[in-house]
Amino acid sequence: MESALAKWNQRIAAGRAPHANSVIQPIAAVLYASQQVGLLGDPDKDWIAIRAKLADGACPRLRAIANDARNVRLLERGNMLRNTMEQNWRERGRYADALDITRLAFVQDHFATTQRPETGIVVMNMHKAKGKQFDEVIIFEGWPVRVGKEVKANPDRIVRENRPGTLAHRAVTLMLYTGAARVDAVQLGPWNIKGDRVEYRRQKTKRSGGILISVPLHDDLRRILEELAADRPFLATASGKQRSAAGLGNAMRKWCDEAGLDVCTSHGLRKACARRLAEAGATPHEIAAVTGHKTLALAQLYTEAAGREGLADAAFEKLIARPNGEQNVVNLHERFAKGDTNTLEGKEKP
Numbered sequence: 001m002e003s004a005l006a007k008w009n010q011r012i013a014a015g016r017a018p019h020a021n022s023v024i025q026p027i028a029a030v031l032y033a034s035q036q037v038g039l040l041g042d043p044d045k046d047w048i049a050i051r052a053k054l055a056d057g058a059c060p061r062l063r064a065i066a067n068d069a070r071n072v073r074l075l076e077r078g079n080m081l082r083n084t085m086e087q088n089w090r091e092r093g094r095y096a097d098a099l100d101i102t103r104l105a106f107v108q109d110h111f112a113t114t115q116r117p118e119t120g121i122v123v124m125n126m127h128k129a130k131g132k133q134f135d136e137v138i139i140f141e142g143w144p145v146r147v148g149k150e151v152k153a154n155p156d157r158i159v160r161e162n163r164p165g166t167l168a169h170r171a172v173t174l175m176l177y178t179g180a181a182r183v184d185a186v187q188l189g190p191w192n193i194k195g196d197r198v199e200y201r202r203q204k205t206k207r208s209g210g211i212l213i214s215v216p217l218h219d220d221l222r223r224i225l226e227e228l229a230a231d232r233p234f235l236a237t238a239s240g241k242q243r244s245a246a247g248l249g250n251a252m253r254k255w256c257d258e259a260g261l262d263v264c265t266s267h268g269l270r271k272a273c274a275r276r277l278a279e280a281g282a283t284p285h286e287i288a289a290v291t292g293h294k295t296l297a298l299a300q301l302y303t304e305a306a307g308r309e310g311l312a313d314a315a316f317e318k319l320i321a322r323p324n325g326e327q328n329v330v331n332l333h334e335r336f337a338k339g340d341t342n343t344l345e346g347k348e349k350p
Helices: 004-013 022-036 043-055 060-069 073-093 098-113 167-178 205-210 218-226 245-258 267-279 285-292 297-321
Strands: 145-147 150-153 197-201 212-216
Touching: 004 022, 022 043, 022 060, 022 205, 043 060, 043 073, 060 245, 073 098, 098 197, 167 245, 167 267, 197 205, 212 285, 267 285, 285 297
Parallel strands: none
Antiparallel strands: 145 150, 197 212
């Protein structure tokens, strides 16, 4: 690529047209098309517009980059990156420092990762996964092997993708960031957005007036909902009608089966929401305020489970911190394990 670029520049400097079959030709065409895009100063919209040019171009390398870039997510640094880009646009009239800003965001996110738990869906190898905790883990070996367009090995690793914009992605995000039960999720719509909050009354308790749920509108969920029509539920059918709770359950079952997640259900998203809150340090009362449980018994289960894991970690840290680690633990036969000759009367020997 460097050699081709050098030859390209040499011919231009000499006043000659570059070779028509140069690998730089399709790249230059994408560059020209990108330069014609009228940027708005909105980093989200501008990036999507430029990414579309990469995807539509004739250069296979840039198309691959556009496809891979759809999976890039700057977890905790997303808002900082967006705000810094907006400020750069206001000060310079263009994204003059975009490369440096993006690099800084990645560096900060890299070091912040060692100080906070992973969130969202994280893909990593076994080495990088050491010492981290997740709600669910899927382990597999072997990427699909293609020869030309034909899959020659590991075809079972290929599942249908549910990218942003699909009903599957919308449903998972809605239920994960509201903790709504399936019967409540199908009824949620623009009318439930009250400022920066999502408010609704639980159907399960509607006989007693329905418990009012009011949760903050998460940024990831906000970006998805802003693109939807204002006259129908968020999970509406293709005709714009309200989807039934059973219909959503059947759709979720299909999506999970296609992904090889036969033990997962839509209710698991509600549980995952509660568990994530518990692991973040939320109290049973705080969890119940999100999930709408009438009693604290279920919410207490999540906090107890999260607490047990933390206590176990702390216990082993104390063990390892001892001089010589666990080797310093006394294990004398006469003090640690006695013989079974003096069993209690009436008790059977193990």
